[in-house]
Amino acid sequence: xxxxxxxxxxxxxxxxxxxxxxxxxxxxxxxxxxxxxxxxxxxxxxxxxxxxxxxxxxxxxxxxxxxxxxxxxxxxxxxxxxxxxxxxxxxxxxxxxxxxxxxxxxxxxx
Amino acid sequence: xxxxxxxxxxxxxxxxxxxxxxxxxxxxxxxxxxxxxxxxxxxxxxxxxxxxxxxxxxxxxxxxxxxxxxxxxxxxxxxxxxxxxxxxxxxxxxxxxxxxxxxxxxxxxxxxxxxx
Numbered sequence: 001x002x003x004x005x006x007x008x009x010x011x012x013x014x015x016x017x018x019x020x021x022x023x024x025x026x027x028x029x030x031x032x033x034x035x036x037x038x039x040x041x042x043x044x045x046x047x048x049x050x051x052x053x054x055x056x057x058x059x060x061x062x063x064x065x066x067x068x069x070x071x072x073x074x075x076x077x078x079x080x081x082x083x084x085x086x087x088x089x090x091x092x093x094x095x096x097x098x099x100x101x102x103x104x105x106x107x108x109x110x
Numbered sequence: 111x112x113x114x115x116x117x118x119x120x121x122x123x124x125x126x127x128x129x130x131x132x133x134x135x136x137x138x139x140x141x142x143x144x145x146x147x148x149x150x151x152x153x154x155x156x157x158x159x160x161x162x163x164x165x166x167x168x169x170x171x172x173x174x175x176x177x178x179x180x181x182x183x184x185x186x187x188x189x190x191x192x193x194x195x196x197x198x199x200x201x202x203x204x205x206x207x208x209x210x211x212x213x214x215x216x217x218x219x220x221x222x223x224x225x226x
Binding site: 031033041043045050056058098099101102 | 144151153154155200202210214216
């Protein structure tokens with residue numbers, strides 16, 4: 001039981017490049033979330049999903065897109081990366097209780 | 111609406127002394143309350159939660175938290191701090207009247223530093 005996994009762990013992008021962050025969970029959770037963590041800002045919700053095939057916007061969705069084609073996977077896409085998207089990204093899942101977090105992806109946009 | 115506040119950015123305590131990390135919340139309905147810990151370069155780990163029942167909740171690594179409805183607080187405590195407890199601690203709240211997305215609101219985090 002791996003819990004929540006994220007790939008990649010680190011990535012450096014140039015402004016304007018695109019990438020996809022993958023989150024996978026093996027706990028059969030319905031609910032999945034993408035957060036970004038910046039110094040002094042705490043955790044901010046980007047997008048979330050309440051089940052396979054559904055997605056919704058969170059607090060800071062601009063510049064990001066998501067997809068939940070399979071229940072166990074939640075993908076976060078950056079179509080045209082900007083330096084303001086330099087951050088640590090965390091995926092989480094829950095089954096109506098506490099959140100289970102992945103180890104994070106550290107993204108730098110130059 | 112739901113909100114949570116962690117009034118201290120940093121708490122310093124000597125090893126062996128008791129520690130308290132403060133959290134207050136605001137909800138429309140009944141609160142579901144959580145504490146998480148984050149070690150450097152790691153994801154958040156769940157410590158404990160209050161849903162209903164006893165006001166004193168025990169969790170991982172010897173931590174406990176006390177739910178106080180009249181003061182709308184959920185402070186994290188440990189009787190004897192360890193240097194290895196040094197980390198970032200997050201309080202989170204979810205309002206049971208917030209609908210079906212089960213989204214908690216997180217505090218900004220409190221950095222706990224335990225001095226040898």
